Amino acid sequence: MNPEELLYCETHEWVSITDEGGSKTATVGISKFAVEQLTDLVFMELPEPGAEVAAGDEFGEVESVKAVSSLYAPVAGKILEVNHDLPNNLETLSEDPYDKGWIIRLAVSDDSALSTLLDYQAYQKQCAAEE
């Protein structure tokens, strides 16, 4: 996935929306910037498919030597798929955060939160301010 075409949460999750015959699917991960800030990842907790999340809900956590970060759903929906390979291969998050490092896929139930997300330029600005 091209990071310039994704939408971002202020909390550093990215989301990509695909529309198939009117039903929207969201693929969610965390940005390269977030992974670089965490460094030294040691643990990741993921949800099970089937769970319903609202936009802004915590759906998992990723932990580094230094700190723990919650993962928040950028958009409301039902969890279709979870990337269960990740917890045992945390390096995937830093090596390929926008493709193999995807975290969950959601069947979007309400996409109104999408309008509150940042585009690539706005997100880059936020990262520059945080650094």
Added chain:
Amino acid sequence: MTTALAHTPLHAWHKDQGARLVDFAGWSMPVQYTSIVAEHVATRTAASVFDISHMGRLRFDGDNAAAFLDHLLTRRVTDMEPGQIRYALLTNDQGGILDDVLVYHLESPHGARYFLLVVNASNRGKVIAWAQSQLATFPGVTMQDRTTDTAMIALQGPAALEIIDPLLDSSPANLKYYTGVVTRQMKKVCIVSRTGYTGEDGCELIIKASEAVQVWNNLLMAGRDRGCIAAGLGARDTLRLEAGMPLYGHELNEEITPFQAGLGFAVNLAEREFVGHQKLRTIRETAEHQRRVGLSLTGRRVPRENYPVLNSGQQVGHVTSGTFSPTLNKPIAMAYINAANAESDHGLEIDIRGKPTPATLVPLPFYSRNRK
């Protein structure tokens, strides 16, 4: 509106290297250059340099200086030979820990003898005010804060002494552990001590602030082929935690007694009177309510400061420091728990964000190096 942070003489170097800088006790300090784990492993297997110039350095001169420090510290000072260094505590009237320090007895090349106190950055102002308030009864003793006109660099790791040896006039291998000497580094006067806060062998240097960058680069260049790299406060914290060393503000504060902290070895009560000694005598006789312990966990979730320690669901203590140990490859923590629960870990758990996780009592330190 933010208060301006203090900069060490190496600040520009850290910035140039892309270090992640954080506010630590009012100083802008590097927490990591690349990765905490990589810097940690380099220290355990080769060597690394740490900028520890933020630590307070207070010099005491005068015939009464030894008596004065003896009055302030839990450790005997009056019998210290030049070159000796001791770990000691500064306690208040109630026996609470104001700071944990290293006291150095040093002799300059001209034969002048003086004492140096290396104190925590977070406590420097408090210690200076405390010492000043006690100075009046010790005529002739002077205190100088040398923190900003000097720099302090730690070189730590199994290769540390070999790396620094060619740079020094006097071989560091001749220094016993916890001794120090005023010598020369590349013709410039410096204090070298066989001390550290990582659980590895190594030394710490005190140099003129204006010479810090040169010394730092000399050390890195001398150690390059042996894998010596710069390490930040992140690795310093995981290293000291594995080595079971307390950190002020976490394992130590004014409410904690030296005995609870497991620092009874740093309290000399026999035939001495120092601030807090009466209270400490009484405390020593009474059973401790809480005690500092080491805990290790299975899995990969990390116990962090203030997480509750439980026994059969009841809180019996709290975590003061925790990390994922890079050397042991498992989560570890230091905690204060009720003395009654410190004997057996049956039913002991740490509440990690709502998930009670079984914990095992481990004798401190978690890690100790193979001593040659």
